[in-house]
Amino acid sequence: MTVTSACADFTLGLKLDAVPKDAINWAKWGMLDCTGVGLAGSKSEIGSIVENYLQFVGGNPQARVLGLGLSTSAPEAAMANGTLCHALDFDDCGGFGHPSTVLLPVIYALADLVKPSGEEALAAYVAGYEVGNAMADRNIFGKIDTSSWELGWHPTGPHGAIGATCTAARLLRLNRQQTMYAMGIAASEACGIHKNFGTMTKPLHGGLAARNGVLAALLAQRGYTADADALGGEQGFLRAFKGPGNYTEELVCGRLGKTFALSRGIAMKWYPGCWSTHRATSSLIDLMRVNSLTAADIESIEVDLRPIPLLHFNPTTGFEGKFSMAFNLAVAALKGWPEIEDYTAARTQEPAIRALMKRVRNVPDPADGSVTLVIITKGGKRFEKNVKHAPGDPTFGLQEERNLAKFRACAAYRLTQNDIANVENCLLNLEQVTDLSELMPVLTAHRK
Numbered sequence: 001m002t003v004t005s006a007c008a009d010f011t012l013g014l015k016l017d018a019v020p021k022d023a024i025n026w027a028k029w030g031m032l033d034c035t036g037v038g039l040a041g042s043k044s045e046i047g048s049i050v051e052n053y054l055q056f057v058g059g060n061p062q063a064r065v066l067g068l069g070l071s072t073s074a075p076e077a078a079m080a081n082g083t084l085c086h087a088l089d090f091d092d093c094g095g096f097g098h099p100s101t102v103l104l105p106v107i108y109a110l111a112d113l114v115k116p117s118g119e120e121a122l123a124a125y126v127a128g129y130e131v132g133n134a135m136a137d138r139n140i141f142g143k144i145d146t147s148s149w150e151l152g153w154h155p156t157g158p159h160g161a162i163g164a165t166c167t168a169a170r171l172l173r174l175n176r177q178q179t180m181y182a183m184g185i186a187a188s189e190a191c192g193i194h195k196n197f198g199t200m201t202k203p204l205h206g207g208l209a210a211r212n213g214v215l216a217a218l219l220a221q222r223g224y225t226a227d228a229d230a231l232g233g234e235q236g237f238l239r240a241f242k243g244p245g246n247y248t249e250e251l252v253c254g255r256l257g258k259t260f261a262l263s264r265g266i267a268m269k270w271y272p273g274c275w276s277t278h279r280a281t282s283s284l285i286d287l288m289r290v291n292s293l294t295a296a297d298i299e300s301i302e303v304d305l306r307p308i309p310l311l312h313f314n315p316t317t318g319f320e321g322k323f324s325m326a327f328n329l330a331v332a333a334l335k336g337w338p339e340i341e342d343y344t345a346a347r348t349q350e351p352a353i354r355a356l357m358k359r360v361r362n363v364p365d366p367a368d369g370s371v372t373l374v375i376i377t378k379g380g381k382r383f384e385k386n387v388k389h390a391p392g393d394p395t396f397g398l399q400e401e402r403n404l405a406k407f408r409a410c411a412a413y414r415l416t417q418n419d420i421a422n423v424e425n426c427l428l429n430l431e432q433v434t435d436l437s438e439l440m441p442v443l444t445a446h447r448k
Helices: 003-012 019-040 045-057 074-086 100-114 120-136 145-152 158-172 176-189 201-223 237-242 250-252 273-290 318-322 326-334 351-357 400-411 417-428 434-445
Strands: 298-303 358-362 371-379 382-387
Touching: 003 120, 003 158, 003 176, 003 250, 019 074, 019 100, 019 120, 019 400, 019 417, 045 074, 045 298, 045 382, 074 100, 074 201, 100 120, 100 158, 100 201, 100 417, 100 434, 120 158, 120 358, 120 434, 145 237, 158 176, 158 201, 176 201, 273 326, 273 371, 318 326, 326 351, 326 358, 400 417, 417 434
Parallel strands: 298 358
Antiparallel strands: 298 371, 371 382
């Protein structure tokens, strides 16, 4: 048994009735949330560029693209949908980084080709999630895969490519050998670096991971080969992305099918900024609310500025703003929860925002992994809050009402109210869906 063969056996042998009900429920909500943010993402600047690119390259119209009214080849549709779903950085977190933005685009890209039932789509999502999580080795939700992270890799890209391949292999009904080869092909495609956080290319990590999975599976289906255990061994994927001595192959695949990482849940973001800002931002909002503070009362804010992954201390674009602790805190101090419209170049340069950003001071967080934020007022008062989990963390449960409101608001960027209700009903009741391709015309029509 090798790492690659263990992942292939799990992917192909997975029975949906063996998956815990809570894991299945999280999968459905992850797919709903990701669909909504992808539709909103199709209206963004990135969406316009992706649309222009697809019009230029064309392609065999095998698959449709969210919100753009376009069809293209399955790999290109996976790339486009993955990029749109990650365009706003509003998509979920968990497992190997941003799981749904990688896995759902694979399902949508292959929907018109294989016409999967809702249960088949769910099984493919779960297979990809669990294998991707095993590659990242996130034993506890929120624990960063520090070995890959410190080497500069964004886990969504490399580990997501392997997860996406398993989702595609499951939907395309590959055999064991083909699935192993597909993962080997994807292992040579995988990439995604931190240096591009705060640029348009960060969302492309999700798109490329999805595309890489579809491409690898389609090639393997046609007889393309790779090393039979490209994931393991001295020169394999795990060693390349984690470094020597930072993992054991037994641990990577030992839990597959025995426990389900998806049962721990997925974080559903409350606002479209980097997840690493969410605990501090929520703390600031709570402290200001409880103590009746306004932005004018603030002399300084003390918080860990976290240079990785929050690379941007002086943001000049909306993309950089998403990865700036000071910017997110300044927006929150002035208006409460940041929204999609707050992440623009003009907003980063507003005098009130810049003035507050200058008042943010770097103070390292406690060693226990929690986040502490302190507000010092102009009158000399000090207000402090320490939190372990951000709102939207699965520790607090699913928060269905808030997640539905988020989905509906995001989907409204493209869909009518009737279509929003139909999509919501379909994705939350996937077990009853006989052909998921019937949903695609609704999701991909170019409206508004």
